[in-house]
Amino acid sequence: xxxxxxxxxxxxxxxxxxxxxxxxxxxxxxxxxxxxxxxxxxxxxxxxxxxxxxxxxxxxxxxxxxxxxxxxxxxxxxxxxxxxxxxxxxxxxxxxxxxxxxxxxxxxxxxxxxxxxxxxxxxxxxxxxxxxxxxxxxxxxxxxxxxxxxxxxxxxxxxxxxxxxxxxxxxxxxxxxxxxxxxxxxxxxxxxxxxxxxxxxxxxxxxxxxxxxxxxxxxxxxxxxxxxxxxxxxxxxxxxxxxxxxxxxxxxxxxxxxxxxxxxxxxxxxxxxxxxxxxxxxxxxxxxxxxxxxxxxxxxxxxxxxxxxxxxxxxxxxxxxxxxxxxxxxxxxxxxxxxxxxxxxxxxxxxxxxxxxxxxxxxxxxxxxxxxxxxxxxxxxxxxxxxxxxxxxxxxxxxxxxxxxxxxxxxxxxxxxxxxxxxxxxxxx
Amino acid sequence: xxxxxxxxxxxxxxxxxxxxxxxxxxxxxxxxxxxxxxxxxxxxxxxxxxxxxxxxxxxxxxxxxxxxxxxxxxxxxxxxxxxxxxxxxxxxxxxxxxxxxxxxxxxxxxxxxxxxxxxxxxxxxxxxxxxxxxxxxxxxxxxxxxxxxxxxxxxxxxxxxxxxxxxxxxxxxxxxxxxxxxxxxxxxxxxxxxxxxxxxxxxxxxxxxxxxxxxxxxxxxxxxxxxxxxxxxxxxxxxxxxxxxxxxxxxxxxxxxxxxxxxxxxxxxxxxxxxxxxxxxxxxxxxxxxxxxxxxxxxxxxxxxxxxxxxxxxxxxxxxxxxxxxxxxxxxxxxxxxxxxxxxxxxxxxxxxxxxxxxxxxxxxxxxxxxxxxxxxxxxxxxxxxxxxxxxxxxxxxxxxxxxxxxxxxxxxxxxxxxxxxxxxxxxx
Numbered sequence: 001x002x003x004x005x006x007x008x009x010x011x012x013x014x015x016x017x018x019x020x021x022x023x024x025x026x027x028x029x030x031x032x033x034x035x036x037x038x039x040x041x042x043x044x045x046x047x048x049x050x051x052x053x054x055x056x057x058x059x060x061x062x063x064x065x066x067x068x069x070x071x072x073x074x075x076x077x078x079x080x081x082x083x084x085x086x087x088x089x090x091x092x093x094x095x096x097x098x099x100x101x102x103x104x105x106x107x108x109x110x111x112x113x114x115x116x117x118x119x120x121x122x123x124x125x126x127x128x129x130x131x132x133x134x135x136x137x138x139x140x141x142x143x144x145x146x147x148x149x150x151x152x153x154x155x156x157x158x159x160x161x162x163x164x165x166x167x168x169x170x171x172x173x174x175x176x177x178x179x180x181x182x183x184x185x186x187x188x189x190x191x192x193x194x195x196x197x198x199x200x201x202x203x204x205x206x207x208x209x210x211x212x213x214x215x216x217x218x219x220x221x222x223x224x225x226x227x228x229x230x231x232x233x234x235x236x237x238x239x240x241x242x243x244x245x246x247x248x249x250x251x252x253x254x255x256x257x258x259x260x261x262x263x264x265x266x267x268x269x270x271x272x273x274x275x276x277x278x279x280x281x282x283x284x285x286x287x288x289x290x291x292x293x294x295x296x297x298x299x300x301x302x303x304x305x306x307x308x309x310x311x312x313x314x315x316x317x318x319x320x321x322x323x324x325x326x327x328x329x330x331x332x333x334x335x336x337x338x339x340x341x342x343x344x345x346x347x348x349x350x351x352x353x354x355x356x357x358x359x360x361x362x363x364x365x366x367x368x369x370x371x372x373x374x375x376x377x378x379x380x381x382x383x384x385x386x387x388x389x390x391x392x393x394x395x396x397x398x399x400x401x402x403x404x405x406x407x408x409x410x411x412x413x414x415x416x417x418x419x420x421x422x423x424x425x426x427x428x429x
Numbered sequence: 430x431x432x433x434x435x436x437x438x439x440x441x442x443x444x445x446x447x448x449x450x451x452x453x454x455x456x457x458x459x460x461x462x463x464x465x466x467x468x469x470x471x472x473x474x475x476x477x478x479x480x481x482x483x484x485x486x487x488x489x490x491x492x493x494x495x496x497x498x499x500x501x502x503x504x505x506x507x508x509x510x511x512x513x514x515x516x517x518x519x520x521x522x523x524x525x526x527x528x529x530x531x532x533x534x535x536x537x538x539x540x541x542x543x544x545x546x547x548x549x550x551x552x553x554x555x556x557x558x559x560x561x562x563x564x565x566x567x568x569x570x571x572x573x574x575x576x577x578x579x580x581x582x583x584x585x586x587x588x589x590x591x592x593x594x595x596x597x598x599x600x601x602x603x604x605x606x607x608x609x610x611x612x613x614x615x616x617x618x619x620x621x622x623x624x625x626x627x628x629x630x631x632x633x634x635x636x637x638x639x640x641x642x643x644x645x646x647x648x649x650x651x652x653x654x655x656x657x658x659x660x661x662x663x664x665x666x667x668x669x670x671x672x673x674x675x676x677x678x679x680x681x682x683x684x685x686x687x688x689x690x691x692x693x694x695x696x697x698x699x700x701x702x703x704x705x706x707x708x709x710x711x712x713x714x715x716x717x718x719x720x721x722x723x724x725x726x727x728x729x730x731x732x733x734x735x736x737x738x739x740x741x742x743x744x745x746x747x748x749x750x751x752x753x754x755x756x757x758x759x760x761x762x763x764x765x766x767x768x769x770x771x772x773x774x775x776x777x778x779x780x781x782x783x784x785x786x787x788x789x790x791x792x793x794x795x796x797x798x799x800x801x802x803x804x805x806x807x808x809x810x811x812x813x814x815x816x817x818x819x820x821x822x823x824x825x826x827x828x829x830x831x832x833x834x835x836x837x838x839x840x841x842x843x844x845x846x847x848x849x850x851x852x853x854x855x856x857x858x
Contacts, residue, residue, distance in 0.1 A: 037501070045499040049486040052723075056485065057478040070474040072466070072692045100529050101721045108716040115545055116555070116579065126545070126555040142718075149715045150545065263501045265723040286578045287537040289571075292530045292721065294481075294694040 003339035004420055009428050012421055019418040023371070026411055031372035033408045038190070038350040039399040040259055040316075041323075047315050048261045051302040055294060069293040075285060076277075077269070078293050080300035085269040087306035088223060089253055090237050096271045097280060100291045103256035103268035107217065108146050110252060110270070113283055114180070115150050119213035120249065120279045125150070125180065134172055134182035136164040138353055138381030138392045140190045143183040143219065147383075154383035157182070159192060161344065163200030170207065177210040181217050187235050188222035191353040191381055191394035193346025195233035205241035207250065216242075216251040222349040223255055224313050227321050231347050239271060248273045257299060259350065260312065267291075267299050323397040323405045327352055330409035340420035352395040353381070354412075360419045361390045367415035373408045432768035433849055438857050441850055448847040452800070455840055460801035462837045467619070467779040468828040469688055469745075470752075476744050477690045480731040484723060498722035504714060505706075506698070507722050509729035514698040516735035517652060518682055519666050525700045526709060529720045532685035532697035536646065537575050539681060539699070542712055543609070544579050548642035549678065549708045554579070554609065563601055563611035565593040567782060567810030567821045569619040572612040572648065576812075583812035586611070588621060590773065592629030599636065606639040610646050616664050617651035620782040620810055620823035622775025624662035634670035636679070645671075645680040651778040652684055653742050656750050660776045668700060677702045686728060688779065689741065696720075696728050752826040752834045756781055759838035769849035781824040782810070783841075789848045790819045796844035802837045 007015065055061075061069050063078045076082065077098025086096045099106055118124040125131045133147045136159040147154055155172065158165045164184070172179050184204075186196040196204075204216055218238055226232045242250045249272070257266035270280065303309045328345055331354070335341055343354045356364055361378035368375050376394040379385040395412070397405050436444065484490075490498050492507045505511065506527025515525045528535055547553040554560045562576045565588040576583055584601065587594045593613070601608050613633075615625040625633075633645055647667055655661045671679045678701070686695035699709065732738045757774055760783070764770055772783045785793055790807035797804050805823040808814040824841070826834050 039501050042497070045490075045497065048499075052488065053485050056482045059481065061474075068471070068474065070477075070691045070694065072468050102717045102719075105717040112541055112545060116541060142715075145715050149712070262499045262723060264719045265499065265721045283578070286571075286574050288531045288534040290531075290693045292694045292724065294691060295721065295724070 001337040003337065004424055005339060009425065012425050016418065016421040016425065019414060019421060022414055023418060026371050026414060029372075031407060031411065033372060033400055033404050033411075034374045035396050035400065035408055036374045036376050037399070038259070038396050040263060041319065041399050041401065043319050044316055044398070045262065047312065047319070048302070051261060051298060054302045055298045061294070061297070063297065069297045072289050074293055075288070075290045076281060077291065078296050078300070081267060081296040084300055084303060084305065084309070085255070085267070086271070088309060089220065089239075089255060089271045091239050091253075091271045094274060095239065095277060096269050097277055097284075098267055098269045098291065098296055100268060101258075101264055101266055101295075103219070103221065103254045103258070104142055106268055106270050107143070107219065107254055109287070110217070110280075111146050111150055113280075114213070117283065119215065120275065122213035128178070130178045131180050132176065132178045134164075134169060134179060135383050136182070136184065137383070138191055138387075138394070139183060140185060140219070141376070141380040141385075143217070144383045147183070156383060156388075159189065159194070161194050163194070163196035166200055166203045170203065173210070173214060174208045175210055179209070180211055180213055181215050183217050183219065185219050185221060186238070187220055187233055188225055188346060188349025190221065190349065191351035191392075193344055193349050193351060193353065196235050198236050201236040201238055201241055205238060205245040205247060205250070207247065209250070214250065218251050218253045220253055220255045221259070224309060225259060225316070225350070226313065226348040227317050227324060228347055229314065229317070233347055239273070243273070249276050252276065260309065260316070261299060261302075265295065267296055320398060322402045323400070324352065326402055326405040327395055327397050327409045327412075330406065330413055334413040335416065338417070338420075341416055350396060350398055352397060354393045354395060354416075355391045356393060356416060357420050357423055358389045358391050360416070360423050361387060361393050363419045363422075364393060364412075364415045367419055368411055371411045371415070373411045375412075430766040432766065433853055434768060438854065441854050445847065445850040445854065448843060448850060451843055452847060455800050455843060458801075460836060460840065462801060462829050462833050462840075463803045464825050464829065464837055465803045465805050466828070467688070467825050469692060470748065470828050470830065472748050473745055473827070474691065476741065476748070477731070480690060480727060483731045484727045490723070490726070492726065498726045501718050503722055504717070504719045505710060506720065507725050507729070510696060510725040513729055513732060513734065513738070514684070514696070515700070517738060518649065518668075518684060518700045520668050520682075520700045523703060524668065524706060525698050526706055526713070527696055527698045527720065527725055529697060530687075530693055530695055530724075532648070532650065532683045532687070533571055535697055535699050536572070536648065536683055538716075539646070539709075540575050540579055542709075543642070546712065548644065549704065551642035557607070559607045560609050561601075561605065561607045563593075563598060563608060564812050565611070565613065566812070567620055567816075567823070568612060569614060569648070570805070570809040570814075572646070573812045576612070585812060585817075588618065588623070590623050592623070592625035595629055595632045599632065602639070602643060603637045604639055608638070609640055609642055610644050612646050612648065614648050614650060615667070616649055616662055617654055617775060617778025619650065619778065620780035620821075622773055622778050622780060622782065625664050627665050630665040630667055630670055634667065634674040634676060634679070636676065638679070643679065647680050647682045649682055649684045650688070653738060654688060654745070654779070655742065655777040656746050656753060657776055658743065658746070662776055668702070672702070678705050681705065689738065689745070690728060690731075694724065696725055749827060751831045752829070753781065755831055755834040756824060756826050756838045759835065759842055763842040764845065767846070767849070770845055779825060779827055781826060783822045783824055784820045785822060785845060786849050786852055787818045787820050789845070789852050790816060790822050792848045792851075793822060793841075793844045796848060797840055800840045800844070802840045804841075
């Protein structure tokens with residue numbers, strides 16, 4: 001196929017007319033598909049079915065240390081779940097607090113607490129004229145929404161295939177004391193699927209922040225969410241690297257089992273230095289008497305150890321791989337050579353990120369919607385919902401079935417082509 | 430028995446010497462009992478054993494409306510649990526948000542959100558010079574800790590047998606725009622066990638707050654926690670009363686199943702006007718994707734309806750009654766006529782509140798501790814942990830067994846007597 005931009009006006013008009021025919025055919029199908037959010041599919045949820053049997057009326061409800069999980073206590077999480085979650089992050093048990101069902105909630109609370117009470121004795125952010133966060137883009141809309149809600153100024157940082165633009169990160173963090181944080185999804189990034197290189201992680205750890213309360217918000221949501229057994233991404237341990245670089249308190253790591261067991265009924269955790277953990281606990285003890293320890297016990301007994309977790313993740317990969325490949329195969333078959341879009345083949349995580357010709361993303365999403373295929377809103381992957389190029393689209397292939405994904409991918413490439421042809425023709429006027 | 434204060438110095442010295450003998454005997458027993466916190470006992474936890482079977486791998490995991498509880502969604506709680514919790518509070522389903530495992534956490538978040546973002550469009554509290562809360566005393570230490578953490582000035586309001594001193598409440602609320610809230614445990618109050626009279630509830634509803642963002646923080650934690658079938662306290666529906674009085678948005682009601690099913694693994698809720706609920710949801714959607722819906726389903730299917738809940742509470746009452754009576758019987762048998770302490774016989778809830786002679790509470794708690802009986806720290810029932818009279822002691826009879834409670838109560842009255850005798854002798858010097 002020749003690139004669209006090399007076509008003459010007449011050739012493009014012919015292409016467009018054919019695409020419009022196809023569009024009408026699709027329209028007639030009355031599809032109803034949702035690729036908007038990173039929701040696990042039913043067959044993934046079924047993988048944890050037997051977890052619902054593991055705690056029952058005959059179970060010993062005591063932890064290894066003898067505490068009754070049915071009663072108050074263990075604010076920091078029961079020992080066995082802290083062990084398990086620590087193994088997930090390759091940190092020590094004491095560096096991990098296991099909380100409720102939502103790591104997003106821990107992140108919100110971390111920002112909120114910094115706003116109201118400050119970070120480890122520094123001035124609360126509400127007393128400052130300006131607080132800024134760096135936001136590698138494209139990124140996760142719910143991160144940006146939290147910082148936006150607290151009136152924090154967000155600064156876009158380009159995200160490359162090995163991580164954020166570290167020259168820019170260093171420039172901002174090391175010179176501007178208003179920069180208090182950076183949102184990172186370091187492994188199988190949401191939405192681009194890339195993982196940070198060792199050099200990038202080391203440069204993060206070696207930052208010399210102008211603000212003593214600058215923290216890296218390391219959302220390792222997809223830490224063991226590989227799609228392929230033979231091409232697993234591994235990233236350096238940021239907590240270790242920060243300690244080695246003399247910045248032991250500089251990172252908060254967030255993670256959960258939301259996409260391992262059940263979204264909404266999993267367990268979430270934060271890992272950090274002992275000093276940070278102590279500070280967080282000193283506030284958490286005012287906020288709650290404790291988290292759901294029966295559910296922590298359920299998870300600890302079901303997965304047993306890190307090997308149990310990894311085995312379980314292989315089953316998820318089996319389910320997810322064909323869905324990702326359905327999209328990727330269609331993108332490759334239909335768009336290669338047309339030069340109207342780029343994408344990265346992810347080796348894990350929950351998303352495929354697509355970059356259209358500038359100015360086309362919103363239109364593509366609208367066209368897909370008109371054909372019954374719901375995508376994440378264009379712009380959602382940028383702070384304030386504003387993609388300056390109007391180019392990035394996040395595809396979430398996990399929830400629909402493989403067959404539905406194939407259908408949805410066809411709709412998607414059709415809309416990409418039609419929107420691109422229309423845009424190029426418009427530019428010729 | 431003659432009142433201690435009518436005894437001569439020599440008589441008191443004789444009493445004291447006998448008590449000291451008793452004290453030594455007790456000391457030798459090496460007791461280890463905890464009456465400090467309102468924790469359910471093991472036999473109460475066992476009452477919900479079969480709840481752990483109700484959701485298993487063969488269960489239909491869908492809500493009545495067809496949503497899969499295993500996946501994301503239903504931020505406001507699944508319909509069936511909202512129905513159940515609404516019935517508990519005698520409000521409509523749409524007035525209830527069902528959240529995670531901790532109503533304390535909802536209260537913290539409500540204060541925190543008011544601090545960072547304000548109440549329904551009013552100025553965030555961090556922008557105000559001064560925020561004040563009224564605190565009926567004695568009250569719940571964890572309420573006071575939340576307001577203290579946010580730098581909110583707390584004002585003591587005497588709590589009588591029919592509720593707070595409403596003259597004082599009206600005086601403050603209707604005239605001082607800095608007064609933004611009042612902490613209430615309106616039924617089987619923590620710690621005194623009293624319930625608010627209809628007149629008190631109506632006077633609450635009829636307040637004319639100087640501050641548009643004044644709210645009543647109505648922690649109805651013990652709403653169905655009766656000890657006796659024939660003497661149940663019932664209070665007026667504050668949400669209805671506020672609406673009737675033209676103050677529809679003036680109250681937040683908090684409640685949970687922590688002391689119905691499992692502390693830490695129950696479900697919690699907030700009930701309020703639709704306007705307040707909408708405002709809360711608009712922030713909650715930034716904070717989390719949703720709460721644990723599998724646990725919500727577990728609770729809804731186990732209790733079925735309000736009758737199921739009430740039947741279950743009768744079983745709790747069977748367990749708790751003898752524990753309360755063990756304390757009350759000992760107090761009556763050992764202290765009646767001595768005029769060294771007062772208490773109220775509660776008809777429900779989790780506590781017995783004891784008022785010693787002024788200046789004795791800390792000493793009694795210390796003496797009990799020396800004998801191996803842990804009580805809630807004296808002063809804890811007051812803001813900033815400061816009981817101006819050093820008189821109030823909260824007794825939590827739920828966790829120990831009946832036999833242990835009998836033993837602990839004996840220790841308690843002994844320490845009350847000894848401390849009172851010492852105090853009276855000291856005053857004679």
